[in-house]
Amino acid sequence: MKRMLIIYPHWPPSNLVGVHRVRLIANELYQLGWNATVLTIDERDYEEPPAHDTLRLVDPRVQVVKVRARPVRHWFGRRGFGDIGIRGFSALKNRADNILKEEKTKGSPIDFIWFSLPSWYPALMGKSLSKKHAVPFGIDYQDPWVRTLGRQEVGWNRATFTSLIARALEPLALRNVALISGINEAYVEGVKKRYHRLDRIPFVYAQLGFSHQDHHIELKDFSIPFSLGKRTFVYAGAHWSMGAPLFKIWLKAIAKLHKEDMIPEDVEFLFIGTGNPALPGIQEQADDLEIGNIVREIPNRLSYLQVQQILRHSHGALIIGSTQSHYSASKVFQCLLTAPRVFGFFHEQSEAASILREVNATRFFAPYSPNKSAPETQTLVEQKVLRFLDSNEPWEPNLEAMEPYSAKSSAESLIEGINCISPPH
Numbered sequence: 001m002k003r004m005l006i007i008y009p010h011w012p013p014s015n016l017v018g019v020h021r022v023r024l025i026a027n028e029l030y031q032l033g034w035n036a037t038v039l040t041i042d043e044r045d046y047e048e049p050p051a052h053d054t055l056r057l058v059d060p061r062v063q064v065v066k067v068r069a070r071p072v073r074h075w076f077g078r079r080g081f082g083d084i085g086i087r088g089f090s091a092l093k094n095r096a097d098n099i100l101k102e103e104k105t106k107g108s109p110i111d112f113i114w115f116s117l118p119s120w121y122p123a124l125m126g127k128s129l130s131k132k133h134a135v136p137f138g139i140d141y142q143d144p145w146v147r148t149l150g151r152q153e154v155g156w157n158r159a160t161f162t163s164l165i166a167r168a169l170e171p172l173a174l175r176n177v178a179l180i181s182g183i184n185e186a187y188v189e190g191v192k193k194r195y196h197r198l199d200r201i202p203f204v205y206a207q208l209g210f211s212h213q214d215h216h217i218e219l220k221d222f223s224i225p226f227s228l229g230k231r232t233f234v235y236a237g238a239h240w241s242m243g244a245p246l247f248k249i250w251l252k253a254i255a256k257l258h259k260e261d262m263i264p265e266d267v268e269f270l271f272i273g274t275g276n277p278a279l280p281g282i283q284e285q286a287d288d289l290e291i292g293n294i295v296r297e298i299p300n301r302l303s304y305l306q307v308q309q310i311l312r313h314s315h316g317a318l319i320i321g322s323t324q325s326h327y328s329a330s331k332v333f334q335c336l337l338t339a340p341r342v343f344g345f346f347h348e349q350s351e352a353a354s355i356l357r358e359v360n361a362t363r364f365f366a367p368y369s370p371n372k373s374a375p376e377t378q379t380l381v382e383q384k385v386l387r388f389l390d391s392n393e394p395w396e397p398n399l400e401a402m403e404p405y406s407a408k409s410s411a412e413s414l415i416e417g418i419n420c421i422s423p424p425h
Helices: 018-032 052-057 089-105 121-133 158-173 185-194 196-200 212-216 244-259 282-288 304-313 330-338 351-358 374-389 399-405 407-418
Strands: 002-007 034-041 063-067 112-117 137-141 179-182 203-205 231-236 267-272 295-298 316-320 342-347 365-368
Touching (some): 121 137, 137 407, 185 203, 212 304, 231 304, 231 374, 244 282, 244 342, 304 330, 342 351, 351 365, 351 399, 365 374, 399 407
Parallel strands (some): 002 034, 002 112, 137 179, 316 342
């Protein structure tokens, strides 16, 4: 069998979303004739709380190698360099070098090295490892590295500094890269435009994907945080700058419907994992709009399997996305497979919108268009919410149409791309 070395700083029990992109691909590789070795950072060096139940989602045939990272640095009481890709860079590179050397000596050489971003910084070791060991490497974009700042981010601040660093480091990371993959074409569109020399290498587009087995695991000791006697509709995910305008419109729509007594008394909207110190909280906004009695926020993240269980027992899932057209469909798969019904509010030209159309799941979809005014958009959201809350409204998505976006299909696309490249000389 062929061998793939995956270098990614987070791995279960990490509870970050990006972990599942790498995990799902790694789990599928054995069936495609590849052995996967994941080189990662020991969970003792993560800053976020671990979610040990996610270890149940890892195929035991995936070999996992862990190294230690430096501790987070603080200066004058403030957090300095905390990115795990920086703290663990030297340890990851040294261990990768040893793995490549040892496996070649044993007669089972590594055939391909794959980095998934973010964290951005480990990809900077790609060229040197590839050149030293004559093994091609690829870089996978879960998010655009270089992006256009939003209006609220412009200025001399952390976002600007990060953007400048990205523009300086990305071309260094892409030197001698043999393959580029991404969750969708929009995420790597900028890469193609910035570096025309990459026209000769394969580009692979594969969604985060899904595995059916992820969505049927019950946690016996987990208490679902629903209010007694309420029909609970759940949003589980981030609250971030590109999505903030849509959250605001949605909340105003709910406030208007509530004021007009259009929201049934037994309805509750629960937001999970939406805490963001840079933005007004969902609960704060709801209280200001006098809907704090029907909108409740749990700002801290829950584990992946806990969220799955919550969605299964909810009355429906909310997906509030981004004002940008490159919004990914990742959360759409999770919600369609797990929740009884799904309300969507994101860009009309996004891949997420395309997926809903493909699976006949647009009945409760309010497409965001930058050409429509805020009042027009809010009215559309109000109409779709009322339909979504009506249990008599039919919901019959064609889930079989999602199979081309499964983790298996994503892994197959990656392997097809790898088969189109030659080892470096």
